[in-house]
Amino acid sequence: MRHRSKTVKLKRNASQRRALLANLACSLIQHGRIKTTLGKAKALRPVAEKLITLAKRDDLHSRRLAISFLRQKDTVQKLFSETAPASKDRQGGYCRITKLGARMSDSAPMAIIEWVDAPASEEPVAEVAVAEEAAPAEAPAKPAKKAAKKKKAAEEVVEVAGE
Template sequence: MSRHRLNGRKLGRNTNQRKALFKGLLNSLIIQEELKTTQTKAKAVQRLFDQLVTKAKPSTVHARRLLHAFLGNKSSVNKLVDDLTKRFGHRQSGFTRVTKLGLRRGDNAQIVKLELVDKSSPDLKQTQKSTNSPKKPTKKTSKTSTKSSK
């Protein structure tokens, strides 16, 4: 049997287990805006998340009902429609980023962090401000002033 025209990953689970796994991972990704999982699960969830954001963009009652039927979590549906679609309004796709973290000790599986591209958290804003400010332009000017005085 060939693999032509077969899409999706089974992940060693039956259909109901796989749907429940994806539902839990998607709810975690929407609410926490990041998750750590294996690379194959992240790739499967990444595809589904892109489809959900595209469904949520019209921000209609019908879109909310479709999303709630799939996710089953009212707070994640509200966050997806109200908050995330406004952040991703200018993007057509590519709403998530995968960062490799290393190998899991037990089975040597590749562990990755799946996070939203336009992640808005106070920690991120503080780290960006702190990384931009310590370039220390005052010391550079003091070095040039000491050279010019000699």
Template sequence: MPKPSKGARLGGGPAHERLLLNNLAAALFEHKRITTTFTKAKRLQPVAERYVTFAKRGDLASRRRMLGVITDKGIVHELFAEIAPQVAERNGGYTRITKIGNRKGDNAPMAVIELVLEPVTPKKKAAKPAAEKAAAPVAEETVEVVAEETPVVAEETTEVVAEEAAAEETK
């Protein structure tokens, strides 16, 4: 038996909530950004992200599954043909929620939920861990200082540093 979500449902029963979220997702895909209450935006975010993930697959089964929840064929086509290729490089985080203050009539907290369609910029990975980077410059500095004083000690220090580096590589 599926476990119901915590807290009060949006609008009534589970079927009504599912329809409400599907309609909000359809509006989001059609307009690329919508203004709604903060609670509805928070409940919509995982639903919309799951639908975009289906669209990124791009196969017939995913398209038919989306046609089962979003009844407008034009919106499903736009999701598969326009939105999915724009977020193909993104591994998640297809939506963004921004709070915009409270509604005038009933003071409900409002938010804008929008699709993140900007190209993703990958983070650069470090070539070596920080511990190895810190150890390497220290060893080189000691070689230089000793080399200035006496050449014989510099050769011995270089051999010791080389042995330590070889021992670290075998670990």
């Protein structure tokens, strides 16, 4: 019988799937939010929530279990010191998945997975949007450089023709 053997396979064998989920979990812990496909985000959510539950225990055994899964000691340190204490009052549901729509290249459904209780050290989304708005103000400087290069090249052509 196949009781309790249902899992999202993601078109990978068991070792590749485990490595993929461990890497996605490390990225989620390090960055606070990641953009990935919807299927990978749905497969990552139970893994990430179990890691948070493990980190909330905060004992040596749970730390060793987290290291054995994630394989990155600095990520485990951040999980236990920043991410888990931020959601200490929450009883579950530590991750949020937001659907984004289809990817341009292959129309794969995309999603953002992030922590519901983001640690205080992360910058809010609003500050990132302000930084993106400031970037276009610097754009007009580049065409001036191109115009100067074209003018210089035209002067060189005139000098060569004059000789």
